[in-house]
Amino acid sequence: xxxxxxxxxxxxxxxxxxxxxxxxLLQVVPxxxxxxxxxxxxxxxxxxxxxxxxxxxxxxxxxxxxxVLSDSxxxxxxxxxIVLVVAYPFAWHLARQPAERRGRLLLLxxxxxxxxxxxxxxxxxxxxxxxxxVNQILTALGLAPGPxxxxxxxxxxxxxxxxxxxxxxxxxxxxxxxxxxxxxVRAAYDLGAGPVQAFRRVIFxxxxxxxxxxxxxxxxxxxxxxxxxxxxxxxxxVLVGNLIQRExxxxxxxxxxxxxxxxxxxxxxxxxxxxxxxxSPGGVEELI
Amino acid sequence: xxxxxxxxxxxxIHAWAVYLFLYAPILVLVVFSFNDSRFSFWRGFTLRWYAAxxxxxxxMRALENSLVVAGWTMLAATLLGTLTAFVLVRHRFPGKSLLxxxxxxxxxxxxxxxxxxxxxxxxLAGLRPGRTAxxxxxxxxxxxxxxVAIRAxxxxxxxxxxxxxxxxxxxxxxxxxxxxxPLVGPGILAGALLAFTLSLxxxxxxFFTAGPGSTTLxxxxxxxxxxxxxxxxxxxxxxxxxxxxxxxxLADWVRRWxxxxxxxxxxxxxxxxxxEPERMGGDxx
Amino acid sequence: MKTGGLRRPAALPVVSLLAAALLLAACxxxxxGGGSAxxxxxxLNVFNWSEYLPDSVLAAFEAEFGxxxxxxxxxxxxxxxxxxxxxxxxxxxxxxxSDFTAATMIELGLVEPLDFDRLPNVTQYLVDDLRDPVxxxxxxxxxxxxxxTTGLAYNTAQVGKEITDWADIxxxxxxxxxxxxxxxxxxxxxxLWMNGLDPSSTDPADIEAARRxxxxxxxxxxxxxxxxxxxxxxxxxxxxxxxxxxxxxxAIMEDPDITYVLPAGGCSYWVDVMVIxxxxxxxxxxxxxxxxxxxxxxxxxxxxxxxYATPNGEALSLLSEEVLGNxxxxxxxxxxxxxxxxxxxxxxxxxxxxxxTELKLxxxx
Numbered sequence: 050x051x052x053x054x055x056x057x058x059x060x061x062x063x064x065x066x067x068x069x070x071x072x073x074l075l076q077v078v079p080x081x082x083x084x085x086x087x088x089x090x091x092x093x094x095x096x097x098x099x100x101x102x103x104x105x106x107x108x109x110x111x112x113x114x115x116x117v118l119s120d121s122x123x124x125x126x127x128x129x130x131i132v133l134v135v136a137y138p139f140a141w142h143l144a145r146q147p148a149e150r151r152g153r154l155l156l157l158x159x160x161x162x163x164x165x166x167x168x169x170x171x172x173x174x175x176x177x178x179x180x181x182x183v184n185q186i187l188t189a190l191g192l193a194p195g196p197x198x199x200x201x202x203x204x205x206x207x208x209x210x211x212x213x214x215x216x217x218x219x220x221x222x223x224x225x226x227x228x229x230x231x232x233x234v235r236a237a238y239d240l241g242a243g244p245v246q247a248f249r250r251v252i253f254x255x256x257x258x259x260x261x262x263x264x265x266x267x268x269x270x271x272x273x274x275x276x277x278x279x280x281x282x283x284x285x286x287v288l289v290g291n292l293i294q295r296e297x298x299x300x301x302x303x304x305x306x307x308x309x310x311x312x313x314x315x316x317x318x319x320x321x322x323x324x325x326x327x328x329s330p331g332g333v334e335e336l337i
Numbered sequence: 338x339x340x341x342x343x344x345x346x347x348x349x350i351h352a353w354a355v356y357l358f359l360y361a362p363i364l365v366l367v368v369f370s371f372n373d374s375r376f377s378f379w380r381g382f383t384l385r386w387y388a389a390x391x392x393x394x395x396x397m398r399a400l401e402n403s404l405v406v407a408g409w410t411m412l413a414a415t416l417l418g419t420l421t422a423f424v425l426v427r428h429r430f431p432g433k434s435l436l437x438x439x440x441x442x443x444x445x446x447x448x449x450x451x452x453x454x455x456x457x458x459x460x461l462a463g464l465r466p467g468r469t470a471x472x473x474x475x476x477x478x479x480x481x482x483x484x485v486a487i488r489a490x491x492x493x494x495x496x497x498x499x500x501x502x503x504x505x506x507x508x509x510x511x512x513x514x515x516x517x518x519p520l521v522g523p524g525i526l527a528g529a530l531l532a533f534t535l536s537l538x539x540x541x542x543x544f545f546t547a548g549p550g551s552t553t554l555x556x557x558x559x560x561x562x563x564x565x566x567x568x569x570x571x572x573x574x575x576x577x578x579x580x581x582x583x584x585x586x587l588a589d590w591v592r593r594w595x596x597x598x599x600x601x602x603x604x605x606x607x608x609x610x611x612x613e614p615e616r617m618g619g620d621x622x
Numbered sequence: 623m624k625t626g627g628l629r630r631p632a633a634l635p636v637v638s639l640l641a642a643a644l645l646l647a648a649c650x651x652x653x654x655g656g657g658s659a660x661x662x663x664x665x666l667n668v669f670n671w672s673e674y675l676p677d678s679v680l681a682a683f684e685a686e687f688g689x690x691x692x693x694x695x696x697x698x699x700x701x702x703x704x705x706x707x708x709x710x711x712x713x714x715x716x717x718x719x720s721d722f723t724a725a726t727m728i729e730l731g732l733v734e735p736l737d738f739d740r741l742p743n744v745t746q747y748l749v750d751d752l753r754d755p756v757x758x759x760x761x762x763x764x765x766x767x768x769x770x771t772t773g774l775a776y777n778t779a780q781v782g783k784e785i786t787d788w789a790d791i792x793x794x795x796x797x798x799x800x801x802x803x804x805x806x807x808x809x810x811x812x813x814l815w816m817n818g819l820d821p822s823s824t825d826p827a828d829i830e831a832a833r834r835x836x837x838x839x840x841x842x843x844x845x846x847x848x849x850x851x852x853x854x855x856x857x858x859x860x861x862x863x864x865x866x867x868x869x870x871x872x873a874i875m876e877d878p879d880i881t882y883v884l885p886a887g888g889c890s891y892w893v894d895v896m897v898i899x900x901x902x903x904x905x906x907x908x909x910x911x912x913x914x915x916x917x918x919x920x921x922x923x924x925x926x927x928x929x930y931a932t933p934n935g936e937a938l939s940l941l942s943e944e945v946l947g948n949x950x951x952x953x954x955x956x957x958x959x960x961x962x963x964x965x966x967x968x969x970x971x972x973x974x975x976x977x978x979t980e981l982k983l984x985x986x987x
Contacts, residue, residue, distance in 0.1 A: 061428055068421040072439040075477035078461075079454035080442060093968045094729045095703070113980060139355045142348040153585065155527070160581055161359050162534045164366065164574040165555045172362030175369075175377050178857050198798070200859065201845040215359065216534070217482075220527040221489040227523060228490065244344075262489035266444070266482060273447040283845025284804045285985045292979065293447045298700030299806050300975040303453070310450045317445045318438055376856055376876055394677060395693060453708045460709030545705055548713050549667035550692035560672035560695035567673070 086307035095301030105308035114292070118313070121288040122320075124203075124278075125271035128210045132218045132267050133260065135211070140222035140259075144229075155223060159216050166213050170280050173212065177205055177281070201283030209277040214270060218263035225259025261324075269317055289313050363578065370571035386568040390576075393569060395557060400573065403554040406468065406543075407536040410475040414532035417476065418483025419525055425484070426491045440485070443478035451478065452545030459546065467548030474546040475536045482535060483528030490524025664689040666907045669702065669714040671695060671894070674768075676927045683914050689907060699723035706732050712901035715908035718767050721757040721893045722807075722966045728763050733897040735762050740909040743916035747936045752893065756963050764895035765912055766933035768925070771891050771953060771961055772808055773884040775851065775870035777877070780861040787886040788812050791862055796842050801854045801863035804846035806978045807964050808864065808890060812836065815888035821962060824970035833977040840985040855880055870950035871929035882950035884957040891961035893933070 087105055090098045108114070143154050161169065175181055179196040187193040199205055229252065237251040253260075273290035284291075289309065297306035370387070374380035390396055425437055443451060455474045456466065464470055498520070502512040540559045547556065554573075561567050664687075668675075672695035680691050696702045699720050711732070719727060727733045738745055744765050758764045776785055780799075785791065791800060802809050811821035813832025823829065844860050851865040852873035865873075870882040896915070898908045914920060921937035929951050932938065938946070946952055967974055 061424075061430065064420060064424050065428070065430060067417060068424055068436065071417050071421075071476070071480060072436060075455070075458075075473065076439045076442050078458045079451065080446075082454045082457050083446075083450055091969075091972075094726055094966070095707070095971070096730060113976065113983070116983065117979070135355065138348055138351050142352045145348075152526075153589070156530070156585065157356065158359065159530050159534050160578070161363050163537050163577060163581065164363065165540075165558050166538050167540070167555070167559055168366060168570060168574060169362045171377075172365040174853075175365050176361060179859055180857065212358070212362075215355075217531070220531060221486050224486065224490040224524050224527055228520070258489045258492040262485050265441070266485055269441070269444045272445070279804065279847075284847060285843075285845065285982055287979055287982050290447055294449050295806070295975055295979070297447075297449045297453070298698065298704055300971040301700070301703065302972060302975070305972075307450065310447050313447075314442065314445045318441060321441060374876075376853065378856065392677075395672070395695075449704075453704055456705070456708040456710055466710055466713060544696065544701060545708065545710070547694065549665070549694060552694045557672060557695055560697040 083307045083311060086303050087311050088308075089304045091302045091304050095303075097303055102304075105305045106312065108305060109309055109312055114309070117287050117292050118289055118316070120286070121272050121290070122316075124207065124210070124286070124288060125268050128207055128214065128271045129264050129268045131207070131211050132214055133264065136215060136218040136222055136263065137260075140219050140226050143219075143223055144227040151227075155220070158219055162213070162216060167276060169213070170209055170277055173205075173209055173281060174200060177208075200281065201285070203282060203286065206278040206282030206286055209281040210271055210274060213274065213277060214267045217266035217270070221262035221266065222256065222259040225256040225262075229255055264324075265321060269321075272313060272317070363574075366571045367575045367578070370568055370575045372568060375568055386572040387576075390569040390572045395552070396554070396569060396573060398550075399552050399554040399557040402468065402551055403537060406471050406475060406553060407533050409472045410479050410536035411529050411533040413472070413476045414479035414483045414536075415525060415529040417480040418487050418528045418532070419521075421480065421484045422487040422491050422524075426488060426494075440481050443481045444485075448478075448539070448541035452542040455542065456545040465548055466546055466551075468551045470546040470548065471543050471551060471553070474542045475539060478539075478542065479532035479535045482531045486531055487521065487524040487528045490521055490527075494520060664904065664907055665692060666690070666716070666904060666911055667692045667694070667714045668911070669694050669696065669717040669899075671697070671718065674718070674894075674928060676924060679915070679920055679923060682920070683911060686914075687907070687910060703727070703732075706899060711899060712903060714899050715902040715904045716896055716911055717899050718894050718896055721755065721895060721963055724764050724895050724897055725757040726966050727897065727899075728758060732900050733763050734900055734902065734905065736765065736898065736912075737909060740906075741765065741913045741916070743913045747916055747918060747921075747934045749933050749935045752933050755893070756965065757893075758895070764897050765916075767894045767896050767915070768928070768930035769891070769893040769933055770867035770930045770951070771884055771889055771958070772803070772864065772866055773870070773882055773889045773950075773953075774862060775855060775865040775873060775880060775882045775950070776862040777855060777858070777879050778881055779879045780858070785862070785883060785885075788816050789887070791842070792839060794842070796862060798842065798844045799861040800839070800842045800844060801851060801860040801865075802839075802843055802846050803851070803864050803866070804848040806974050807967065809836070809846075809981075810974055810977060811888070811890060811964055812839075812864070815885075821888055821890065822965040822967060824967050824973075826970075826973055829970065829973045829977055833981065836981055837984055840981060843985050846982070846985075852876070867931075867950045867953070868929045871948045874948060874950055875929075882953070884953055884960055886960065889957075889961045890964050891958070892963070894930075 085099070086097060088101050088103070090100050090102055090104070092098050143151060146154060176183055177199040178184070179198070179200075181199075183199060184193070184196045187197060188195065233255065234247065234252060237247040242250060272288065273293075275288055275290035275294055278284075278286045278288055279291065293306050293309050293313070296302045296309060368379075369377055371382050371384070372379055373383040373385075421440065425433070425440075452474070455477065456470075459466065459470050459473070464473075499512050499516050502516045503509075507515065538555060539553075540555045543553050543556050544559075547553070558570055561570065666683075666689055668691060670693065675693070680693060683689070684691055694714070696705070700723075702717060702719055703723055703726065706727070707730070724733070748766065752766045752769070753761050755761060755764075755766075774785060774788075774791070781796075783790075802812075807822070810829065810832050813834075813836040814821045814823055814828060816835050817828070817831045819828045819831065823832075845854065847854065848866075851863045851869040854860045855863055855865075855873045856876055863870075865882070867882065870880070873880045874882065896912050898905050902908055915924070916934060918934060918936035918940060921932050921934035922940035925932035925934075925937060925941055926945055929948065931951050932941075
């Protein structure tokens with residue numbers, strides 16, 4: 050008996066080892082460096098003076114930076130919601146296709162992104178510009194008297210974000226929907242639930258792990274995909290990603306950039322935690 | 338019944354619309370790869386960008402680097418992600434929630450910060466920037482995305498299936514091979530796709546971890562747009578697309594051949610499909 | 623009957639993909655992959671902007687000197703700096719930062735002094751104006767590669783009036799028709815010039831004055847971009863763009879209605895310079911390379927290919943009429959005389975960054 054327990058303990062240790070190595074060497078060490086930077090001071094020429102100061106953190110509390118943070122969170126939220134609404138029916142449809150087609154259809158979702166997303170974003174600029182196809186169609190159909198200003202607006206930036214992040218929602222959603230047990234769904238109908246009720250009470254809760262995973266994979270990267278908002282939004286939106294990029298590279302203030310990213314990381318982790326708790330008191334594992 | 342059919346039709350239209358959305362920029366890029374101007378205004382048909390692309394050593398070298406890096410990243414990140422997801426979902430051990438939070442860190446951290454700190458870490462460890470460093474840097478974040486995806490599949494996994502298999506005399510490995518893997522498989526596959534795609538797209542972390550001669554395609558592209566997107570890049574993207582489609586068709590062909598010549602392995606368990614009207618009990622439970 | 627086999631179709635494409643990737647990985651690592659040690663062959667590692675050096679020039683150098691060149695690229699000075707500062711030293715033999723980044727690199731000890739005895743072509747052909755530049759007094763660490771200016775490019779047909787100074791663009795008729803560079807020092811310099819101040823001032827009061835002036839411009843601004851100003855002008859979405867001369871030159875080649883002016887109130891002048899980063903693995907070869915690029919026929923070949931100006935006096939006489947006639951690449955002397963180098967604002971970078979962020983927030987409102 051004890052032998053079996055010991056063996057399983059060793060087995061567990063062996064399984065935990067690679068993830069721990071990965072997370073410690075490639076996550077903890079770099080994170081520790083960032084923490085050190087965040088308490089340091091910038092020298093005149095953008096070097097780092099290793100002292101202990103909280104100035105970088107208190108500086109972030111100015112209204113201008115808090116506004117940038119709240120704007121970014123709002124953009125991330127809107128993007129995530131749109132992506133969810135677009136991706137859910139799509140993933141549902143995909144999961145109901147004949148088995149031999151599914152793999153291919155799923156692959157078709159990611160293939161566009163094997164082309165660099167920067168190039169794809171430039172292509173969107175062509176699509177959205179004043180003499181681009183969208184405007185030509187709108188004018189031809191008589192829906193607009195002349196070219197509509199689509200490019201360099203906030204909706205254009207959000208469209209770009211929705212575009213590049215769509216697969217990150219579709220994949221986990223598909224995984225959750227595909228493993229739905231149809232007998233459960235049928236049982237709901239048999240018990241007299243209408244489609245809306247069945248969806249709300251049975252289907253959606255059962256696919257929640259996919260929704261949670263997808264939302265995380267979309268919401269979080271939105272905060273830092275600055276080049277998309279730069280190109281399609283005309284670089285007029287300042288998201289935290291832009292801010293940190295600018296502080297790190299242009300102002301060459303690593304300490305402040307590091308402090309800002311620690312704050313953003315903290316806020317995001319907190320939001321993720323609240324979000325997961327809100328959906329289930331027992332954590333992600335017990336969502337089902 | 339009629340309502341259901343309408344619903345299906347709407348879903349199908351929606352799916353087509355999503356594919357159109359996903360491929361709209363690709364269409365633009367294919368068209369402009371034949372455009373006789375380096376600007377994105379149509380000036381006439383040409384094939385010169387294709388010729389130029391093949392003669393551009395930098396592009397060819399970068400393509401090779403990208404594929405090598407993405408291949409290894411996919412392999413390593415998928416293995417790590419699978420393991421991490423299993424460990425997080427199935428086991429309890431001290432420090433687990435810390436481990437869990439750490440998984441999300443690379444998804445949250447701005448890549449500039451991550452790139453700089455990874456480079457500094459590698460330098461501390463005596464690892465010279467170059468291809469290996471790029472792969473490690475990519476694994477660092479791609480494994481996180483893979484973990485999240487695979488985990489979504491593992492959560493709510495009915496462990497009774499495994500227990501039943503063991504009760505019926507299947508060994509650990511057999512159970513894993515025939516029960517666990519088929520159920521988690523799609524999750525692993527999705528994780529692999531994510532890792533491969535992320536690696537093929539990364540610019541910033543690659544920039545910081547790259548050494549002489551290890552420039553990848555996105556890095557080259559990112560820098561090249563200083564003069565607008567070169568049509569050579571469009572030509573290359575078109576070519577990649579064509580090759581991918583070719584590989585898919587080939588794989589499909591091989592599969593059909595396989596189905597016709599090899600009997601499908603019996604006894605493997607799997608969950609039924611949502612749309613299947615027939616009964617699916619007895620699958621293993 | 624459907625079980626088991628179900629997963630196979632999905633898995634197959636991926637398995638074949640994986641196999642293909644591994645195969646590539648295998649031949650890649652066996653072939654002439656990264657790394658610098660390669661059977662005694664001398665290797666030169668160049669770090670430059672992409673699309674800035676023709677392949678043919680690299681090939682000629684490789685053939686003549688029997689060496690191999692690794693050509694890697696970056697997209698901004700800031701990235702180059704960050705990489706060197708984070709420890710990416712000892713990797714490259716030649717890098718090509720812009721003037722004020724080079725000044726900072728000299729200050730931080732990130733570059734090595736050059737041995738001009740080994741650069742006879744530079745000594746012989748470099749134009750006099752750039753022999754003792756502000757960013758590198760005495761010219762000990764840097765050799766100019768190409769230079770350009772920052773000014774205003776505009777479409778004469780759309781604008782309908784002549785623009786000669788920054789003040790001319792503060793016109794409500796241009797609402798949503800102006801593009802500014804997404805370049806903090808260049809944008810702030812506009813405000814400083816308009817107030818008659820030093821364009822690289824580090825005085826908080828000056829920076830605040832500049833910000834207030836620029837605030838009035840924000841409603842007219844459609845976008846910020848520092849990569850492809852030509853694209854904005856050619857698509858007709860903006861009429862006036864604060865632009866780098868190279869971008870303006872490209873736009874002029876494509877559309878003769880577009881013109882380029884160096885504003886009377888002030889304009890900036892920039893030079894991309896070749897440096898040897900500290901700890902370069904092969905400084906000898908780096909010198910030979912820099913000297914090679916200063917052969918007049920090579921310099922002319924580069925200048926014919928890219929829309930920037932060559933600092934090689936002898937190469938100028940070899941250039942075609944078409945290239946020399948482009949007003950953006952080679953502006954008239956009297957306009958050029960107004961231009962100055964912007965310098966690194968040092969600790970005031972913070973103030974610049976904050977003012978720039980505030981302006982952008984204002985532009986979205």
